[in-house]
Amino acid sequence: MSSYIPIPLVTEILRRIGQYGFRELGPFIAAGPVWAEMVFSYDVCLLAQNNTAKYVEGLRRAAQDGPSVEILDMVGEAAVTNIHSRFAFGVLLVCCGSTNDGKRVLNTIFEKVPNFLEAVNIAEQVVAAIRDMGTPGRHTYRGFRGLIDIPECRLIHHTAPDVCPSCFALTYVFKISDLC
Ligand SMILES: [Zn+2]
Numbered sequence: 549m550s551s552y553i554p555i556p557l558v559t560e561i562l563r564r565i566g567q568y569g570f571r572e573l574g575p576f577i578a579a580g581p582v583w584a585e586m587v588f589s590y591d592v593c594l595l596a597q598n599n600t601a602k603y604v605e606g607l608r609r610a611a612q613d614g615p616s617v618e619i620l621d622m623v624g625e626a627a628v629t630n631i632h633s634r635f636a637f638g639v640l641l642v643c644c645g646s647t648n649d650g651k652r653v654l655n656t657i658f659e660k661v662p663n664f665l666e667a668v669n670i671a672e673q674v675v676a677a678i679r680d681m682g683t684p685g686r687h688t689y690r691g692f693r694g695l696i697d698i699p700e701c702r703l704i705h706h707t708a709p710d711v712c713p714s715c716f717a718l719t720y721v722f723k724i725s726d727l728c
Contacts, residue, residue: 611678623636632674638653700714
């Protein structure tokens with residue numbers, strides 16, 4: 549079929565039909581493997597786009613409105629495809645008192661990035677995003693903060709960056725709860 553219809557046009561058709569819901573794309577999946585592949589790759593893109601929107605909205609509300617289950621769900625759902633959202637989800641869980649779950653989520657980031665510096669970059673980008681969107685500074689997360697063990701490094705780092713894997717969670721939970 550792709551020899552008859554240019555790819556951008558197919559994508560546009562799928563995008564328009566997909567607006568009515570993924571179910572409407574069913575007949576295209578049934579039409580054959582080439583169509584099915586396009587629908588699925590399109591669906592993955594759509595999921596990533598939706599998740600980016602969820603991450604941005606979730607982060608904004610987490611920073612400006614304070615904690616809620618709805619916001620955690622939003623950021624958590626987006627965490628599946630969006631690494632920034634995964635970081636935000638981990639930090640927010642710790643901030644809300646689910647220390648162990650949050651730390652576990654944050655540790656999964658190290659498995660998904662090529663090196664520790666990349667994890668720091670992601671964390672700093674989320675901190676910058678919160679700073680850019682502005683917060684009321686009510687410190688709504690302070691009362692929630694669960695006990696965090698003193699990290700092995702004792703926060704002493706002789707080289708940049710001033711954070712290491714053992715204090716990654718602590719450093720950013722403090723930074724972000726201090727901003728909000
Ligand atoms: Zn450290």
